[in-house]
Amino acid sequence: MDFPLARRAAARFDVVDETGSTNADLRAHAADADAWPHLSVLVTRNQTAGRGRLDRTWVAPAGSALAVSILIRRALDPSMRGWIPLIAGVAMADSVAAQLPDRVVAVKWPNDVLVDERKISGILAEVAGDAIIVGAGVNTAMTEQQLPVPTATSFAVSGGVVDEDRLLADYLRTLDRHLESLVATGDAIVSGLHARATARSATLGRAVRVWLPGDRMLDGTAAALDGEGRLVVDADGESHVVSAGDVVHVRAN
Template sequence: MDLPRTAALASRLEWRDTAGSTNAELGRLAAADPAAWPAWSVLVTDTQTAGRGRLGRAWTAPPGTSLAISVLLTPRIPAERYGWLSLLAGTAMARSLRAMDVAAAVKWPNDVLIGGRKVCGLLAEALPGGAVLGAGLNHRLGADELPVPTATSLAIEGGPTDPDALIAGWLEQLRRLVGDLEAAGGDPVASGLHDAVSGTCETIGRRVRVTLPDGGAVVGTATGIGADGRIEVTDLGIRATTAIATGDVEHLRYE
């Protein structure tokens, strides 16, 4: 596939007609031959057969309906700030879609929504000396192909579906946000990343239930994102706030 805008932004670009997990494949390639796969290498397919989401969940879509995009990074930031890369990836996708007149927003930590329905999931994975950012973007998924009622696609929402424009738009925003974070020594507040994430996150201000990895749950109002990237959930009844690093967020309509 011809992707001229994307090629101009990537240090190396490879399109695969089919791939297992683009994140896993790009990580393997970079480990085997680092010189051939420098930072900002990009691996893309629209037919991913072994995609992975957060917490090891499987991610699948009919062939040709969703873009699986993986980007290799070696950010010059402290390792303890790598947790921000997942938030950065989702914010970059939401901002790129907004620039194309799509009313996208982020559900913490890294789902991109349109009208409350998921159009894109993102996954950041650490590698020795770097990280790989992966995006699964539903661009041409039809209404009869949706895996769950809470999903959507750009085609359904009347948004752009051209792969080159979508991938290049995300890369442009990624480069801008990563560059700002590096210039600030990895400080998410000084770099403006904290404000950027907060500005695209529609979880803030919502009544939520957060299911924790141990099976417990926290219910309250999401009142903000801390300087460490954790979502802060406040039970207004007892005026207690919990900062959560990992969990599944459900936006509640009634509680």
């Protein structure tokens, strides 16, 4: 498939048969703003050396997943940059939900997309000079036996036959629309993004364990997102603001 819908949603859209990392490839092009403008996209169905958050590896059998990276060139106040991965998570969740209407699709803070509590997509945002690269991996044709962990899922496992072109087109258009709204207002609450992220959240209102930098651990209740997209966790009578950490949803016994 040549992704005709997705191509129309991007400034530049390149498909490669195989690569180590679409994020790394875009990073190599980030300095060339003329050839690689805002909303340039790189896609593959075979990424061999992908990375997730916290430097975790992300590997999938060839043809069983999509890896897509987007180059973002929009001036944002530094306090708003933390919203970019959240915006990407919401945009991907909306795009997945459009093709799995009978499933519960939500976002685990900051940007893991879950289908019925199992992860179907992960997102990694990285700074590249004046630009930001947003990479996403989406499990498409992966079978139950190919899933890396029991908490993962795919379109195939979730009972859906994914339209990859539509998925990417929806994701690109939604991400760009949310980003432009944030740039125009400079405020996630005024733009409505805070409300959208809150509505899509699988984390808020739940008991969580957050692994913080420095091997610290925080147990509490995920209470809210603040104006910068950080997670507010209530624990021991205090509110703790988390800007970076690995969140685990604690299940009731």
